[in-house]
Amino acid sequence: MPAKIEVKNLSVFYGDFQALHEVGLRIKEHRITAFIGPSGCGKTTLLKTLDRMNDLVDGTRVEGQVLLDGEDIYQPGYKLIKLRKRVGMVFQRPNPFPLSIHDNITYGPRVHGVRDKGTLEGVVERSLQAVHLWDELKDDLKRSALTLTSEQQQRLCIARLAAVEPEVLLMDEPCSALDPISTLRVEELMLELKKNYTIVVVTHNMQQAARISDESGFFYLGRLIEFNRTKTIFTKPANKMTEDYITGRFG
């Protein structure tokens, strides 16, 4: 299977600090790939390089390549707007705009130039349906998104992203602000979404990685220690450090 995203020899520096050391891995299409490891191991940094959100941080330097469908997204002149339409991010805390549910969903399509009301209504319905919020909220689209529960808000954020029809969803600990039951439901949603999207998820939660991901990478101190099928990582890790981490001996 061809890789949707291929990371080659990637190093990231924040000023003098090297946050990632020569990382290489392949993210397969329509799979969930999990990045695990203790805090500060570079997993979120790697996630942010995949849609170049790191560009916003002063003093960031990136070496190496990130290929999206074979094309280096760090090549000079690469169109960031196009990249971010194809690769979207779900953040750690649910962060809907202080706007109505409807306007949250239409935000993305509108910045990409969709004006037609009918088209936008369709997008709202499809996006909310994709995250199973449509039936609950279809009569309440004018309501402020901030009145929703955390789980609904996070689902809405995923729907808001789905509205720009990306190919890759990057999720930065998407369940860390949710209770266990909501977490399970959002995980179910992620398993469903992989039919249409390639998903990369950063998580602190080992069980979560084991439950939902097809492949996992274990990071430690800015290096990719091990990358393999999740089943293999969790049953027969090749590296002692990976084993110690997943069995809870450190981290």
Next chain:
Amino acid sequence: MIRLDPALSQKLVRWVLVSLTALTVSILVFIITYVLLKGLPVLGWEFLSTGAVDAGRGGGIFPFIVSTVFITVVALAIATPLGVGTAIYLTEYTRETAATRVVRFAAECLAGIPSIILGLFGFITFVLFLKLGWSILSGGLTLAIMVLPTIIRTSEEAIIAVPQNRRDVSTSLGGTRWQTVTRVVLPGALPGIVTGIMLSVGRCIGETAAVIFTAGSALGTPTSIFASGRTLAVHFYILATETDAFGMAYGTAAALIIAILTINTLAYWMMHRIMRKYS
């Protein structure tokens, strides 16, 4: 040293603070009631709707209301885009450098310049050098310079207060920087920006020194921005210093105070509405 009983000192502090607050409020109330008591008897429909007679000893203040509104509108029409634009540039389009600090420092200095100096500057620059004469435009330009620092500072603070994650979300959805500014940052910053504008309106209406040199003190109703006009504050000043028509002066003052109170109340009401919508 005498150590007071803690319960007693608590009481004492509370009492001192309450009286300080009461003093502050009573000064404000005293000024307003005094002016209103003296001015309200004069303030009637005729006073508000007719021109001045005998240099203001009789008649009304209609032309001066028009001039005040006119000058304030011109000043804010110039200062708002300049100030908000500068604030957007300083906060969203550039990182902290020596240059941005210089711009901020310059704005602070501008805020500290006495308005009479600004009046003189406006007189030399707009009235004489640019040959705009004593006019609504000269006055408006001068007031624009005067309120610019306030608008820049309040807008900057309001923009900075918009949570960073909203910008990140907008960017990650493919929004350009300008789209992020206009669709996410400015709506969030609007209450603060509007407050700054309203504060500036109050200062424009009440300003005397900066406009007497630049807009002049013509008694007629200005018909264009190139005409001279006398604002309410200038009219009040001239009545009080050059005539003995104190009753008329208080009437003018009452009109000024009512206008400023109304604007402030409206501003708060608007702010609350906008805040409710966006947070």
